[in-house]
Amino acid sequence: MSLSLSQVSLSYPDGDAGRVHAVDQVSLHVPAGTVTALTGPSGCGKSSVLAVAGTLIQPDSGVVSIDGVDVGELREAQRAQVRRDQIGFVFQNDNLLPDLTVIEQLLLVAHLRGQRPARHRAEAHDLLDRVGLGGQADKLPRQLSGGMRQRVNIARALMGPRSVLLIDEPTSALDQARGRDIVELIVGLCHERDLAALLVTHDLATLNVGGAGGVDALVHMLDGRLEQDALVS
Numbered sequence: 111m112s113l114s115l116s117q118v119s120l121s122y123p124d125g126d127a128g129r130v131h132a133v134d135q136v137s138l139h140v141p142a143g144t145v146t147a148l149t150g151p152s153g154c155g156k157s158s159v160l161a162v163a164g165t166l167i168q169p170d171s172g173v174v175s176i177d178g179v180d181v182g183e184l185r186e187a188q189r190a191q192v193r194r195d196q197i198g199f200v201f202q203n204d205n206l207l208p209d210l211t212v213i214e215q216l217l218l219v220a221h222l223r224g225q226r227p228a229r230h231r232a233e234a235h236d237l238l239d240r241v242g243l244g245g246q247a248d249k250l251p252r253q254l255s256g257g258m259r260q261r262v263n264i265a266r267a268l269m270g271p272r273s274v275l276l277i278d279e280p281t282s283a284l285d286q287a288r289g290r291d292i293v294e295l296i297v298g299l300c301h302e303r304d305l306a307a308l309l310v311t312h313d314l315a316t317l318n319v320g321g322a323g324g325v326d327a328l329v330h331m332l333d334g335r336l337e338q339d340a341l342v343s
């Protein structure tokens with residue numbers, strides 16, 4: 111259970127004839143049960159790496175492997191299944207549905223997978239307990255603070271068996287103490303559940319690299335390239 115990118119490149123059309131090379135020969139290995147943080151200046155390609163790792167965009171070249179499977183070799187329907195069943199996404203904005211309660215936000219994931227939500231109620235409650243929202247299951251998003259909404263977002267991303275977690279700027283709307291708590295929560299969950307996680311952030315102060323509750327590895331990106339290949343042992 112791991113996430114690997116090998117020599118991945120991605121460009122976008124740019125004007126009449128040009129292309130912008132957003133990701134340039136990036137190789138990155140994130141073993142199960144570890145969190146790698148990816149940082150770098152705005153526009154260096156971090157979100158593009160996440161989009162490729164999440165099979166949302168096909169790279170121009172290179173290989174993306176999830177649990178050892180080269181997802182570029184799969185048909186689109188199979189890739190959609192990998193996205194739905196194996197990858198959890200946490201974005202900067204929580205994207206919670208305003209009229210659903212906290213528990214319903216989580217159960218919706220089971221429903222979208224064609225499963226019976228009632229069967230997943232215990233799992234959803236366990237996850238809410240784990241993210242510190244045990245008493246909030248029947249609240250609506252507008253009744254929660256920003257930090258609590260981000261915790262719902264994280265719990266929702268972990269519904270069902272997951273092997274990869276992709277996280278984009280999870281702390282940008284939070285103060286530093288709450289941001290650190292959120293990173294510590296993500297790291298704890300990934301260690302416990304053997305998830306391979308890639309976390310994009312500008313917020314170095316929240317990462318506590320290699321420390322207790324901190325991320326396991328940190329890689330820096332500049333102009334589409336990693337400053338060194340991120341191979342975490």
Ligand SMILES: Nc1ncnc2c1ncn2[C@@H]1O[C@H](COP(=O)(O)OP(=O)(O)OP(=O)(O)O)[C@@H](O)[C@H]1O
Nearest residue numbers: 122123130132150151152153154155156157158159
């Ligand atoms: N859909 C797109 N079409 C054209 N160019 C794009 C597209 N998405 C991103 N880019 C360009 O690709 C490069 C990398 O963008 P990307 O969003 O991946 O960087 P980033 O490091 O995540 O930036 P930020 O921290 O501001 O979110 C930038 O030059 C950006 O303008």
